[in-house]
Amino acid sequence: MNLPYFDLTGKVAIISGGATGIGRGIADGLAEAGAHIVIAARRVKKCEETCKEIQEKIGVRTFPHRCDINNRDEIEILVNDVIKELGQIDILVNNSGIGEVKNLF
Numbered sequence: 671m672n673l674p675y676f677d678l679t680g681k682v683a684i685i686s687g688g689a690t691g692i693g694r695g696i697a698d699g700l701a702e703a704g705a706h707i708v709i710a711a712r713r714v715k716k717c718e719e720t721c722k723e724i725q726e727k728i729g730v731r732t733f734p735h736r737c738d739i740n741n742r743d744e745i746e747i748l749v750n751d752v753i754k755e756l757g758q759i760d761i762l763v764n765n766s767g768i769g770e771v772k773n774l775f
Contacts, residue, residue: 676703677703677704678700678703678704678705678760678761679703679704679705680704680706681704681705681706681760681761682705682706682708682752682756682757682758682759682760682761683697683700683705683706683707683708683760683761683762683763684708684710684748684752684759684761684762684763685697685700685707685708685709685710685763685765686710686711686737686739686762686763686764686765686766687710687711687765687766687767688707688708688709688710688711688717688720688763688765689709689711689713689716689717689719689720690716690720692765693709693711693763693765693766694720696763696765697709697720697724697763698724698728700761700763701724701728701730701732702728704730705730705760705761706730706731706732706733706756707721707724707730707731707732707733708732708733708734708735708748708752708756709721709724709732709733709734709735710735710736710737710739710748710766711736711737711766712736712737712738713736714734714735714736717734717735717736718734720734721733721734731756733751733752733755733756735748735751735752739764739766
């Protein structure tokens with residue numbers, strides 16, 4: 671995809687919950703615009719698989735990281751690790767969440 675008006679080359683994006691679903695779609699879109707991608711979620715294996723797929727398909731740098739966004743200490747570790755690995759954070763997509771199916775009545 672060629673989006674010259676949406677060039678994110680060299681930017682670093684963290685997507686929480688980016689391994690699947692809407693977050694994965696956002697990660698793919700940001701990668702296609704040139705951003706390096708950090709996938710942060712509780713299931714590190716899924717983060718690793720997603721990062722590998724994005725890197726092979728699009729060619730941007732990726733960084734999988736396990737993080738439970740309900741835990742402040744894990745968020746601080748994530749931020750420090752991303753800065754150490756990629757040098758900066760430019761974009762944050764807070765996408766983590768869980769759904770629960772319940773009857774209305």
